Amino acid sequence: MRQVLGHFATGVVAVTGVHPETGEPTGLAANSFTSVSLDPPLVAFCVAQTSSSWPLVRASGRFTINILAEAQEHICRQMAARGTEKFRGLSWDPSPSGAPVLTGTVAWVEAEIEDEHQAGDHTIVVARVRHLHATDQAPLLFFRGRYGRLSAARAG
Numbered sequence: 001m002r003q004v005l006g007h008f009a010t011g012v013v014a015v016t017g018v019h020p021e022t023g024e025p026t027g028l029a030a031n032s033f034t035s036v037s038l039d040p041p042l043v044a045f046c047v048a049q050t051s052s053s054w055p056l057v058r059a060s061g062r063f064t065i066n067i068l069a070e071a072q073e074h075i076c077r078q079m080a081a082r083g084t085e086k087f088r089g090l091s092w093d094p095s096p097s098g099a100p101v102l103t104g105t106v107a108w109v110e111a112e113i114e115d116e117h118q119a120g121d122h123t124i125v126v127a128r129v130r131h132l133h134a135t136d137q138a139p140l141l142f143f144r145g146r147y148g149r150l151s152a153a154r155a156g
Contacts, residue, residue: 006143008143009141009143010031010033011033011106011141011142012030012031013029013030013067014027014029014066014102015027015028015029015030015065016079016099019060020061026087027053027087029076031142033067041128042126042129043129048123050121052082058113060099062097064100065108066100066102067107067139068102070137070138070150072102075090078090096131101133105137108133109131110130110131111127112127114126114128
């Protein structure tokens with residue numbers, strides 16, 4: 001299943017928040033991000049039920065979904081790693097509610113949990129959009145187990 005579904009190219013996001021007890025930024029990487037609804041504005045992403053980072057991000061209340069740019073593979077790898085030093089060497093600015101907006105991303109979406117659904121070994125998080133911003137950068141892609149870049153299509 002992993003091999004076949006790996007043929008679907010996805011973007012990559014870093015979901016980030018500030019833990020309310022420690023004040024430290026925290027985050028995780030995901031490639032299962034999608035728009036759900038325009039009215040109300042909802043997005044969704046999936047996290048493994050074994051994630052030790054999701055409970056920390058979840059506790060922040062509002063969090064930021066950072067859509068990573070093509071040059072940010074290192075951020076994805078850092079956010080995907082286990083441990084607490086996910087922000088080592090990374091620069092960020094606060095979103096309107098204070099969640100980390102990573103520097104140089106394609107776009108960011110500040111959101112809060114609307115609903116959660118258990119699905120197999122993952123949790124589907126449906127989140128209500130509160131603020132968002134986009135740039136003109138190219139996205140980081142994930143395809144067949146590898147990171148890649150978008151090639152511009154040639155005009156006709």
